[in-house]
Amino acid sequence: MAEYDPQTIEAKWQKVWEERRAFEADPDPAQRKYYVLEMLPYPSGTLHMGHMRNYTIGDAVARYKRMRGFNVLHPMGWDAFGLPAENAAIERGIHPREWTLANIAEFKRVCYRFGFSYDWRSEISTCEPEYYRWNQWFFLRMLERDLAYRKRSRLNWCPKCCTVLANEQVVDGCCWRHPDTPVEAKEIEQWFLRITRYSDELLDDMAQLEAGWPERVLVMQQNWIGKSRGARVRFGVAGNAAQGIEVFTTRIDTVYGATAIILAPEHPLVDGLVAGVPEHAEIAAQIARMRQKVLRPADLGTAEKEGIFLRRHAVNPFSGEKLPIWVGNFVLMEYGAGAVMCVPAHDQRDFEFCRKYGLPIRVVVQNPAGTLDAKTMQEAYDQHQEGKLVDSGAYTGLSVARAIERMAADAKARGFGEAQTTYRLKDWGISRQRYWGTPIPVMYCDRCGLVPVPDEQLPVVLPPGVKLTGQGQSPLASVPEFVNVKCAKCGGPARRETDTMDTFVDSSWYFYRYTDPHNAKAPFDREIVRYWFPIDQYIGGIVHAILHLLYSRFFCKVMRDLGLVNHAEPVTRLFCQGTVLMGGTAMSKSSGNVVGAIDMAEKVGCDTARLYTLFAAPPEKDMEWSEQSVEGCSRFLQRMFRIVTRHAERLRGVAVGNPASANAATASAKEKILLRKAHQTLRRVTQDFEARWHFNTSVALIMELVNELQAQEPLEQNARPAVVKEVIELMALMLAPMAPHIAEELWEMLGHSGGLGRARWPDYQPQLAAEEQVEVVIQVNGRVRGKILVEAGLPEDELAKRAQADARIAQVVAGRRIVKCIVVPDKLVNLVVESL
RNA sequence: GCGGAAGUGGCGGAACUGGCAGACGCGCAGGACUUAGGAUCCUGUGGCCGCAAGGCCGUGGGGGUUCAACUCCCUCCUUCCGCACCA
Numbered sequence: 019m020a021e022y023d024p025q026t027i028e029a030k031w032q033k034v035w036e037e038r039r040a041f042e043a044d045p046d047p048a049q050r051k052y053y054v055l056e057m058l059p060y061p062s063g064t065l066h067m068g069h070m071r072n073y074t075i076g077d078a079v080a081r082y083k084r085m086r087g088f089n090v091l092h093p094m095g096w097d098a099f100g101l102p103a104e105n106a107a108i109e110r111g112i113h114p115r116e117w118t119l120a121n122i123a124e125f126k127r128v129c130y131r132f133g134f135s136y137d138w139r140s141e142i143s144t145c146e147p148e149y150y151r152w153n154q155w156f157f158l159r160m161l162e163r164d165l166a167y168r169k170r171s172r173l174n175w176c177p178k179c180c181t182v183l184a185n186e187q188v189v190d191g192c193c194w195r196h197p198d199t200p201v202e203a204k205e206i207e208q209w210f211l212r213i214t215r216y217s218d219e220l221l222d223d224m225a226q227l228e229a230g231w232p233e234r235v236l237v238m239q240q241n242w243i244g245k246s247r248g249a250r251v252r253f254g255v256a257g258n259a260a261q262g263i264e265v266f267t268t269r270i271d272t273v274y275g276a277t278a279i280i281l282a283p284e285h286p287l288v289d290g291l292v293a294g295v296p297e298h299a300e301i302a303a304q305i306a307r308m309r310q311k312v313l314r315p316a317d318l319g320t321a322e323k324e325g326i327f328l329r330r331h332a333v334n335p336f337s338g339e340k341l342p343i344w345v346g347n348f349v350l351m352e353y354g355a356g357a358v359m360c361v362p363a364h365d366q367r368d369f370e371f372c373r374k375y376g377l378p379i380r381v382v383v384q385n386p387a388g389t390l391d392a393k394t395m396q397e398a399y400d401q402h403q404e405g406k407l408v409d410s411g412a413y414t415g416l417s418v419a420r421a422i423e424r425m426a427a428d429a430k431a432r433g434f435g436e437a438q439t440t441y442r443l444k445d446w447g448i449s450r451q452r453y454w455g456t457p458i459p460v461m462y463c464d465r466c467g468l469v470p471v472p473d474e475q476l477p478v479v480l481p482p483g484v485k486l487t488g489q490g491q492s493p494l495a496s497v498p499e500f501v502n503v504k505c506a507k508c509g510g511p512a513r514r515e516t517d518t519m520d521t522f523v524d525s526s527w528y529f530y531r532y533t534d535p536h537n538a539k540a541p542f543d544r545e546i547v548r549y550w551f552p553i554d555q556y557i558g559g560i561v562h563a564i565l566h567l568l569y570s571r572f573f574c575k576v577m578r579d580l581g582l583v584n585h586a587e588p589v590t591r592l593f594c595q596g597t598v599l600m601g602g603t604a605m606s607k608s609s610g611n612v613v614g615a616i617d618m619a620e621k622v623g624c625d626t627a628r629l630y631t632l633f634a635a636p637p638e639k640d641m642e643w644s645e646q647s648v649e650g651c652s653r654f655l656q657r658m659f660r661i662v663t664r665h666a667e668r669l670r671g672v673a674v675g676n677p678a679s680a681n682a683a684t685a686s687a688k689e690k691i692l693l694r695k696a697h698q699t700l701r702r703v704t705q706d707f708e709a710r711w712h713f714n715t716s717v718a719l720i721m722e723l724v725n726e727l728q729a730q731e732p733l734e735q736n737a738r739p740a741v742v743k744e745v746i747e748l749m750a751l752m753l754a755p756m757a758p759h760i761a762e763e764l765w766e767m768l769g770h771s772g773g774l775g776r777a778r779w780p781d782y783q784p785q786l787a788a789e790e791q792v793e794v795v796i797q798v799n800g801r802v803r804g805k806i807l808v809e810a811g812l813p814e815d816e817l818a819k820r821a822q823a824d825a826r827i828a829q830v831v832a833g834r835r836i837v838k839c840i841v842v843p844d845k846l847v848n849l850v851v852e853s854l
Numbered sequence: 855g856c857g858g859a860a861g862u863g864g865c866g867g868a869a870c871u872g873g874c875a876g877a878c879g880c881g882c883a884g885g886a887c888u889u890a891g892g893a894u895c896c897u898g899u900g901g902c903c904g905c906a907a908g909g910c911c912g913u914g915g916g917g918g919u920u921c922a923a924c925u926c927c928c929u930c931c932u933u934c935c936g937c938a939c940c941a
Contacts, residue, residue: 234858234936241857241937248941267941280941323939348939358941367939442940560935633879634866640934647866650879653894660894705870715868718878725878728895795874800922802874840921846873850921 022659024623028759031773032133040775041080041092041135045549049089053550054080055532057558057566058097058144058525061121062106065128066612067627067643068598068605074631075595075713076557077134081755082707084135085779091550093140093532094129096122099150100521101179101195104454108486114454115482118145128615132624133759140532144524145454149531151477152541153523154459156573158470159580161460165212168468173447175204181450182206184520186242186565208449208517209458213572217243217441220571223586230591232638235563242564244442249426250355251435253279254333255291256340263287263332263343266354266440269364269400270429271421274410275382277372278360279332280325280344282351283309288328291343295329308347323348323371335434336425337411346371354440362398363390369398383418384408446569448520453484453493455518463505463512472506478514492516525566526573529553529588544582553589560594567592593711596640598631605643613643625757626652632713632756651717655760658724658753662746662764665733670769672739674747688736690790692726696745697787699723700780703752713756720752743768751780789844796821797848803830814841821847 035041045051056076059069080092098118107114122143129136142149160166173182176193187194188201213220221243224236248268255261263279281288283305292301304326324347331340341359348367349358362372362379372379379392383405390399399405407416413425429435449458457478459471471478481500484493494500494516505512527541533550534542558566567589574588597604600611618627630651635641685693699719706716727745730736747768754761754774762774770777789810794817796804804826808817818839821827831851838850 237858238936244937244940246940265941269941321939346939348941350940353940355941361941365941367941370939440940563936630879636867639860639867642866644866644880647880654879657894702870710870712868714866715870715878718868721878793874797874797922800920805874838921840873842873846922848873848921 020663022656022760024625024655024759025620027763028131028133028619028624031759031762032130034762034773035133035135035775038773038775040773041090042137042139043089043091045546046089047549050087051091051550052080052083052088052555053091053553054083054555055093055529055553055557057556057562058095058528059125060097060100060102061118061125062102063121063607064612065125065615066598066605066607067615067618067631068612070128070132070615070627071598071631071637071641072557072559072595073129073132073134074628075593075637075711076555077132077628077758078632078713078755079555079557079707080135081758082779085751085754085774085777087778091140091533092136093529094134094136094138095140095142095528095532095535096125096144097521097525097528098122098143098145099455099518099524101181101452101454104452104486107454113482114486115145118143118454128619131616131619132628135758140535142528142531142535144521144528147477147479148536148538149528150456150524152527152531153456153519154471154476154478155473155541156527156576157459157519157523158473158476160211160576161470163576163579165215165576166209167212168207168209170205170207172203173206173208174201175206176201179452181452182208182447184447184522184565185444186446186522186568206449208447209515210445210447211523211572213446213569214441214443216572216575217245217443219575219586220443220568221245223571223575226587227589227592231589232560232592232594235560235567235592235594238563239568242443242568245439246441247437247439248354249422249429249435250438251335251359251429253335253341253359255343256331256333261287262434263357264355265357265359266438267359269361269402269418269422270425270435271407271410271413271416271418272361272364272382273334273336273359273425274407274413275361275363275380276334276341276359277362277378277380278342278344280346280349280358280360280371281328282349282356283345283347284351285345285349285356288345291328291330297329301326301328305345308345311347321347323367323374325371325375327375335429335432342377344375352444353442363392363395364398364400366398366400380409382408382410446520446572448523449517450520451492451517453480453486453518455521456480456523457494458515458517458519460515461503461505461512462515463508463510465510466505466507466512469505469507469512475506480518492518494518522565522569526569527577529570530577530583541582547583551583552585552587555591555593556589557593557595559597563594593638595637596635599640599642602642613645618648622648622652623655623759625760626655629655629717629757633717634714636712636714638711654721654724655757657728658749659760659764661724661727662750662767665742665746666767666769668734669739669743669746670767672743672769674740674743685741686737688730689738689741692730692737692741692745693786694789695723695726696748697782697784700748700752700782701784701787704779704782707755716752717756720749723749748780751777792844794821794844795846796824796827797846798827798830799850800848803827810844812843814843817841817843817847821849 054076056072080090084090103114103118106117144150157166174188175182176199178196178199179193183193183201191200193199193201227236246268248266249270250264250266252262252264292298325344328343330343332343334341360368362368363381364383381390381392384390385399386404402418405418407413407421413421426437457480459478461469463469481497484497486493501513503512503514530542530547533546537543570588575586577583578586603609605612630648633651702719703716706712733742750761750764765774791807792810793805793807795802804824806820806824808820818841834851836849836851840848
């Protein structure tokens with residue numbers, strides 16, 4: 019008898035699929051569409067099983083949806099620009115393109131070897147001019163709409179990457195790619211995309227995503243945008259009527275309780291304020307020291323608050339009171355106004371600060387009990403809801419909410435402030451001082467200034483022969499043929515921009531390009547996109563919760579404003595799969611705990627590897643890879659193959675479908691057991707695919723079904739061929755999304771030609787799944803004391819009677835009075851009896 | 855500090871809406887077939903007591919609601935993740 023040989027079977031079916039173009043999908047209004055997408059991979063080095071989990075989940079869903087009759091778009095492509103390629107190229111003395119293309123070829127080989135059902139016609143590579151010219155095109159559109167601008171500012175510089183990073187790429191004060199390398203502050207002129215223009219929309223549209231996105235992703239994005247409503251208030255400077263200090267506060271109602279003004283160390287007014295004071299030299303030195311002391315962000319929350327009194331005073335515009343001006347290490351220049359009013363009674367940070375430096379504490383919001391006392395309070399009283407204002411001039415007696423409203427309005431009327439909303443979100447810095455990325459399509463002309471490259475001159479192609487040093491200057495600057503260009507406006511000499519774009523620009527819109535990958539006139543055809551979008555199911559790691567997913571949402575909104583798409587959100591449902599661990603840590607090349615994808619395919623076959631990936635844990639959870647446990651899945655497929663092989667011969671010509679099912683009434687007891695098990699399995703596996711996505715239980719259920727088949731051996735004696743065939747077919751069909759090659763092989767062995775491509779997901783038949791007899795548990799006082807087998811659907815009183823009639827139960831009850839009898843039909847009877 | 859998720863046998867994990875805790879798989883033990891078995895098949899496998907029938911205990915700890923709690927409520931502990939001087 020032929021043994022299960024995954025190598026042969028898998029190669030055979032991969033070839034068949036390819037020849038039949040089994041996974042190609044085009045827009046077809048007559049069909050329901052389903053766009054399922056796994057996050058675009060960065061093609062680097064070898065692929066391990068950690069990578070494969072993402073694609074295995076996506077492929078199972080894609081195949082299931084096809085069997086459900088959907089027109090399924092399931093594309094794949096390459097996030098091909100980026101630093102690792104450039105660094106690897108420098109190390110090896112080759113061109114980044116060479117390294118990248120080799121990796122793509124390898125990635126593709128692995129995808130093919132795993133039988134993933136991609137439509138390869140959609141394949142894109144972001145490093146090809148055909149693709150990145152549209153990055154440039156989008157950039158120019160943004161430039162036209164003032165969504166792209168150039169600004170000199172303090173930026174995050176990674177000394178290892180030798181480039182600046184976006185705020186989103188800084189994790190715990192370190193480079194996201196180099197967790198041990200703190201970013202440095204560097205003043206550089208660079209390009210920004212004005213994502214902040216969409217702050218409110220990015221926040222508000224999350225309401226549309228609540229149903230389909232993981233809550234934690236939405237929470238992370240919400241935190242990142244960090245909207246805060248408050249007011250800007252201008253305090254005067256004593257002795258200088260012309261000067262003012264602006265502060266941002268969310269609690270303008272507490273302004274009468276302010277006992278100091280605190281500036282960030284870098285605040286531009288600081289130097290001027292201390293210039294004339296007697297102890298000038300000493301104070302300036304202290305400030306210089308504070309400025310130099312860079313705190314690691316992780317320590318910020320716990321660091322000791324420090325302040326320096328500037329020997330100058332501000333004037334509270336509401337009360338006219340003079341307040342000392344301080345510099346404080348806990349005030350951030352980047353947020354709000356870079357200055358705060360210090361209200362110790364109602365802000366915990368201010369409370370600590372004033373305690374340390376002996377500044378007065380003054381209660382201006384009293385609690386409902388009226389017990390707050392500045393002399394005795396141990397912490398700030400910062401309740402927004404319940405307090406009433408006291409000692410606050412004309413505002414005394416107002417509620418906090420009312421006071422905030424009225425005081426902001428008054429500040430505006432009197433010209434020293436107004437309501438203001440601030441955000442934590444900053445504009446997206448996209449310039450990178452590296453080579454392997456999209457050239458930014460602008461030039462600088464001495465006469466005309468900044469000149470955008472005209473559309474018809476796109477793409478600005480990355481020149482091939484560039485010396486890569488990794489030394490932190492844009493490599494493109496050293497290529498005169500690239501840099502020197504004729505001004506597009508005046509024809510005079512001009513210089514090209516030599517920075518390239520952050521690769522997150524590439525991945526912000528790639529899923530649109532998949533639908534129309536070779537369009538030379540536009541980034542994509544609007545009608546095609548209208549058919550496929552929004553993406554029905556996006557699958558990827560939680561790492562991209564902010565970065566990629568926020569940028570993509572931003573791009574989508576820009577594209578909508580450009581009239582390119584008619585939706586505001588690109589992704590309806592998002593699924594974040596868990597990490598694959600090995601020995602408790604994430605599988606990764608740098609940790610040295612990888613299980614190679616190709617190695618697995620060669621050793622046990624990709625069907626086994628895929629099945630195990632789905633079986634070992636629910637997909638959203640982290641899973642531990644265990645070579646030993648993989649064996650279990652391998653054995654399962656072998657067993658299944660053997661059972662089918664044993665019976666294929668006599669089943670091949672048998673007609674299936676309705677005959678067997680329709681005959682269920684006349685089926686033997688053993689046949690009924692098989693059919694019942696099969697349809698119960700089908701019901702639950704279908705549920706798993708539709709609702710829960712718990713493929714681990716789906717696999718377990720199919721294993722149980724195979725166990726049942728085995729238990730009914732010899733099958734030829736226990737069931738008619740039509741019944742056996744129906745059960746085996748159901749089994750093969752249910753397995754098809756998860757282990758597609760063996761499923762095809764079994765399907766063919768059963769006598770089907772044409773492959774599973776035409777097979778539909780079977781409908782489960784409730785009457786076949788229904789149990790005729792059920793085991794009912796009998797409890798006495800909540801403890802299981804017996805079990806009886808009864809016909810399904812017995813009425814409650816009958817069930818209660820039978821339970822009490824049971825000999826063993828009668829013995830346990832032993833004449834005690836039954837106080838209560840709880841019956842759960844078809845499940846359980848609980849007799850509550852008097853205690854002895 | 856704030857917010858979120860989770861804690862179940864030796865291990866990965868099941869238990870859908872409060873109704874038999876431990877499905878399925880790994881591992882382990884015993885057996886069958888075999889020259890052989892790291893192949894295959896069968897049986898057993900939460901702990902304790904017992905020859906057995908059976909009994910008691912058991913889902914991080916403690917308390918509660920209920921005829922009945924892994925599931926609901928309170929409280930504490932642990933782990934992981936996110937945010938963190940955001941004014």
